[in-house]
Amino acid sequence: MDPCPCASHDSLAIVEKADILRDQRADSRAEKVRWLVQSVVETHSELLKLPHFRPGKAINQLLGNLVSVCSEIHDRDVVDKVLSHTSVQAVLPSLRQICAQAESCLELHWAEHILATEGTPDEVLARLKTFPYYENYEELTRLELCAILSATKTTPRRVAFIGSGPLPLTSLCLLQSLKQDALVTSLSAPADSKKDQEPVILNVDYDSAAIAASLTLSLALGETGRGMEFICAEATSPTKDLAEFDVVYLAALVGISQTEKEGIMLQVVDRMRPGALLVVRSAWGLRTCLYPEVDLATEGLRKRLECCIVVHPYGQVVNSVIVARVRG
Known part of the structure; x- marks a missing residue:
């Protein structure tokens, strides 16, 4: 052997x-x-x-x-x-x-740099696209739009963005995607009663300087900025009813802790209609050193929101995306 x-x-x-x-x-x-x-x-x-x-x-x-x-x-x-x-x-x-x-x-x-020199809407848009993270915003917006369309059969036409800031790139990128309708048409239901409505993005920020800068930029962009609306208000302000909006965004910089964000979300959801979507930017891994992670599984939020999808990007896009539906 x-x-x-x-x-x-x-x-x-x-x-x-x-x-x-x-x-x-x-x-x-x-x-x-x-x-x-x-x-x-x-x-x-x-x-x-x-x-x-x-x-x-x-x-x-x-x-x-x-x-x-x-x-x-x-x-x-x-x-x-x-x-x-x-x-x-x-x-x-x-x-x-x-x-x-x-x-x-x-x-x-x-925003100030782009507006410092007068020019045609095309020239203003060209300067806007030189922003160092412009492509990142395009990627993030595509990711978010795909997430939104995976959670609803209705093409969003009225969107509110809370915490839009002085350079509302997400709003502008989202507005162009909704206007062009290519991705939206391929993913949304064929019989969409809102399809012919012009998309509108309401930009909300508590900082009057941010609203002034973003409004001026939107006007300077001409057709590209058509459909952008603005209001200076706190995220929790009861003066603006959100029931007319299909989707409400909560920017990553709105609230710097889970507790603060949860309080804001509950007040925002109270002004939304049942079935509408809340899009919340979060973070994962070491990226939480830059932005706080958002947990929608708390008892208070579970009562008001049904979490539909969570996306964690692995590339150059830093923010994670959470899409949740307002409960009836």
Whole structure:
């Protein structure tokens, strides 16, 4: 009988090698966690040293690197260890607030830049498309529109965007998609009573400067901006009834914590009609260092909203998308 092929092997050596490889992998993961924690905490420290959060070489580099780091895909164990680290937990509220302020400053800067020179609507649109993240907004809007159309048989024609900001790129991209109707026609029901209605996007923001800038930009865009409407109001303001809208968006920067967002959502939903859709921007993984994750499974929200779809992008788009239906 031939000897067992294992007889010539040193079993103890094999076990030792396996232990070494396991330890090396553990060391590598621990080093990755340490590096990610250090990157987040040190970036926050450097951001705090800046005199302002308006666009500039220093803040552009810091936030650009932070977004790149937080957009990387890691396994759940690494992400959990980074996000639960005491140093990261200590800076998260402040870091998200800084990111929100910097994003608002960036949008206002570009709105002013685009409008600084007079030109035809086509020239204004060309300048708008030079915004560094314009393609990201196009991708995010396509993703959101597909999510919306997967949750309803009715083509949305009236949309409210709460927290539209000074550069309402989502509203403009969504408006053009609804006007062109190519994707919408292919995915919506054939017999759509609203198909012939001109789409309208109502932009809502509490900042009067943001509304003034976005209104001026919309008018300067001519036909591209036709269908854009504006109102300066708080997200929770009861002065604007939302029952006429098929879809209501809640921007990522509206509310900086789960508790705050949940309170806002409940007040918004109270002004919506049953069956209408609420689109909420969220985040996942390390991207929650930039934007808070939104949980619709809380007791209060489950009573008012039926979650239809959640989409977590893996590419350059940072925000996740949640589409929920208002319960009757």
